Amino acid sequence: MSEQPVQDPTDPLAEPAPNGWRGALMRMGPRRAVVAITLLSIVLSVSITLAAGLARDPVELAWIDLTIAVTVPSIVAPLAASMIVTLMHEVEVSRRALRELALRDDLTRLYNRRYFMARLQAEVARAHREQTPLAVCMIDVDHFKRINDERGHAAGDAVLAHLAGVLLGSLRPYDLAARCGGEEFAALLPGATLREAEQAAQRLRQAIAAARVPAFGATPLPHVTASLGVSGLGPGEDGSALLTRADRAMYAAKTGGRNRCVSLPAAVVRDPQILGDTQAT
Numbered sequence: 001m002s003e004q005p006v007q008d009p010t011d012p013l014a015e016p017a018p019n020g021w022r023g024a025l026m027r028m029g030p031r032r033a034v035v036a037i038t039l040l041s042i043v044l045s046v047s048i049t050l051a052a053g054l055a056r057d058p059v060e061l062a063w064i065d066l067t068i069a070v071t072v073p074s075i076v077a078p079l080a081a082s083m084i085v086t087l088m089h090e091v092e093v094s095r096r097a098l099r100e101l102a103l104r105d106d107l108t109r110l111y112n113r114r115y116f117m118a119r120l121q122a123e124v125a126r127a128h129r130e131q132t133p134l135a136v137c138m139i140d141v142d143h144f145k146r147i148n149d150e151r152g153h154a155a156g157d158a159v160l161a162h163l164a165g166v167l168l169g170s171l172r173p174y175d176l177a178a179r180c181g182g183e184e185f186a187a188l189l190p191g192a193t194l195r196e197a198e199q200a201a202q203r204l205r206q207a208i209a210a211a212r213v214p215a216f217g218a219t220p221l222p223h224v225t226a227s228l229g230v231s232g233l234g235p236g237e238d239g240s241a242l243l244t245r246a247d248r249a250m251y252a253a254k255t256g257g258r259n260r261c262v263s264l265p266a267a268v269v270r271d272p273q274i275l276g277d278t279q280a281t
């Protein structure tokens with residue numbers, strides 16, 4: 001299963017690119033960085049040797065001084081430079097690995113709830129600023145406990161991992177898929193109107209119901225279905241209100257019989273009869 005990329009220009013948790021000398025070396029790449037550090041140290045040591053020699057007496061500046069000033073750095077500097085560059089590379093790799101651990105769900109490799117919430121806030125702010133639509137879809141696998149009970153927890157895990165692939169396969173590249181916990185997933189759909197999000201949710205529901213989860217053990221795993229709740233961002237609304245509405249819609253889909261999508265438009269949010277006013281598809 002392919003992963004959604006971590007480097008996203010709208011990523012609110014993206015770390016700033018290193019600047020200063022560290023940034024310059026990183027941008028150069030390892031080989032050029034070693035050459036650059038070597039040249040710099042040769043130029044520096046030759047300049048210091050010349051300056052020291054000239055300060056004393058030009059005649060005293062023996063060729064041997066210059067030879068040493070060139071030879072020593074050209075041997076020592078590449079070694080030191082490769083150590084520095086290797087160390088920087090290792091720090092960068094560890095930093096990325098830590099970031100992956102912090103932001104991704106281990107089982108499905110989707111983003112986790114923490115990342116989803118941060119992106120939700122950022123996308124809500126952007127949608128209000130640019131006056132563009134934004135929708136959220138909550139997806140909860142139906143009767144998932146049965147799979148665990150009947151086929152074991154590992155089989156349940158296999159189903160979740162497979163569904164993550166189905167989710168990524170049915171979303172647009174700039175949508176964001178996350179596992180919010182347990183058997184619950186979420187999708188953030190920037191630029192999607194409620195109508196478009198409903199259509200996306202329907203496609204997703206059908207894809208989940210049609211998915212053939214690879215056999216786990218002797219017998220194939222059962223088909224699964226999911227209940228989906230969709231909501232679209234209302235004027236002045238914040239991320240948690242949008243999410244709460246998508247959650248309510250998802251529970252309405254559950255109580256309405258499962259394997260269905262329910263959407264809740266923003267205007268309905270303050271209506272006490274909220275579940276009565278949902279639109280099931």
Ligand SMILES: Nc1nc2c(ncn2[C@@H]2O[C@H](COP(=O)(O)OP(=O)(O)OP(=O)(O)O)[C@@H](O)[C@H]2O)c(=O)[nH]1
Nearest residue numbers: 140141142143144145146148153154156157182183
């Ligand atoms: N295999 C596996 N099971 C999990 C994981 N996280 C949560 N679960 C299980 O998911 C099940 C969720 O069960 P319920 O909340 O009762 O929901 P459900 O059976 O899907 O029923 P409905 O949502 O009402 O359709 C529980 O049995 C949890 O133990 C996980 O990472 N792996």
